[in-house]
Amino acid sequence: MFENNLSFARNLDQKDPLKEYRHKFHIPRHEGKEAIYFCGNSLGLQPISVRESIDKELLRWQQLAVEGHFMGETPWLHYHKQFKGPVSRLVGALPEEVVVMNNLTVNLHLMLVSFYQPEGKRFKIITEKGAFPSDQYALESQVKFHGYKPEEAIIELQPREGECNLRTEDILQTIQTHAGELALVMMGGLNYYTGQVFDMQAITQAAHQAGAYAGFDLAHAAGNVLLQLHDWQVDFAVWCTYKYLNSSPGGVAGAFIHSNHAYSANLPRFAGWWDIMNKSVF
Ligand SMILES: Cc1ncc(COP(=O)(O)O)c(C=O)c1O
Known part of the structure; x- marks a missing residue:
């Protein structure tokens, strides 16, 4: 039973398996x-x-210079491969579904290139009211890029009057209500301000039933809560690594794309080094 006192807290600290x-x-x-x-x-x-x-x-850079790309235990050319195992375990993904690159916002834009494809009546995005500012700017600018007005294209979920958290049933209902016009559900997996963890599996399922994609900003979830992105059928996710993953200010970010999409020729993509469609994967 919980007790609100110092010795109870110290006792819990003693038993904490993470204390070391x-x-x-x-x-x-x-x-x-x-x-x-x-x-x-x-x-x-x-x-x-x-x-x-x-x-x-x-030291490797000092001694090997360009050969450091290819030689030694940690050749830089294959840096993404070194991260696949641990990063995929962190977010509940297959190793080929994750990559570590860029920062969160750049990765979000890259994901939106692929997963926000408005067409006809289906051009709306559902997100959280008060989502992290850079996410709001990213969504707004993508909507404008496609020629739509943010106030018409972006639907913001907000808690009921007098409540702080969103109810799952309200999120699912909003998705259902906008089914015919929805292109994407994109929101935090764990709200950065309230700490609320969302039911990503149920949200993804509802988005798919509505004919839309589902993607999550996991800045506050990766390294903090259990994630099963692959099994939940999440289409994409992005996260930074300088918070709960302690990678340093400016540390490189993560991205997840479900294997359902990896080889889909219909998915628009901005390619770089690792264009899986052109088979130039290292
Ligand atoms: C929830 C959330 N989303 C996005 C960002 C922006 O990430 P970045 O500046 O690394 O692109 C942050 C940064 O604090 C964040 O907390």
């Missing part, structure tokens, strides 16, 4: 003592091991 991990990070100091850090939702702490890892790569 605290010592693996540099904790900033405040007034001579280790701070209690509640800002991992903005920037994760520096892992103690990171300096050694970076030093290793700097």
Whole structure:
């Protein structure tokens, strides 16, 4: 039974299976003592091991220069392959469904190139009211890029009067109501402001039933809550790694595309190095 007192909290800390991990990070100091850090939702702490890892790569660059792309334990050319295993486990994906590249917002735009294909009456996007500002700008600019007005194309979900969280039944109902005109449902998997975790599986299923795609911003979910993106049939997801994944400010972001789409010739895409359709995958 929960008790609201210090010794109860200390006792829980003692039993916490993750307690040893605290010592693996540099904790900033405040007034001579280790701070209690509640800002991992903005920037994760520096892992103690990171300096050694970076030093290793700097040494490889110093000694190998361009050969570092191909030689040694961690050839840079194949960097994405090194991340596939651990990153796919983090988000519940198949290794070939994830990549680590760019930042979250760039990845979101790339996903929208593929998964926001408005046509005729089907041009609307459902998202959360008060979604993270950069997500709002990304959606608005994509809608305008396709020649639509954001106020007509973007439908914002909001909690009932007097409530802070969205009810799943209301999200699903909104999707159903707009079924004929919906191109995409794109929202946080875990709301950055309220901390609410959404039922991504149910939302994805409802979006598909409405003939739309479903994608999630997992900035606050990756490394924080259990995810099963593959099994939930989520079409795409993007996340940053500098929060709960402690990758550093500017750390490279993640992207997921369900294997259902990987080889689909109909999916518009902006290709780069790893264009699976042209078989130039390293
Ligand atoms: C929920 C959410 N979405 C998107 C972003 C933007 O990510 P980036 O600036 O790395 O593209 C953030 C950053 O804090 C965020 O918290």
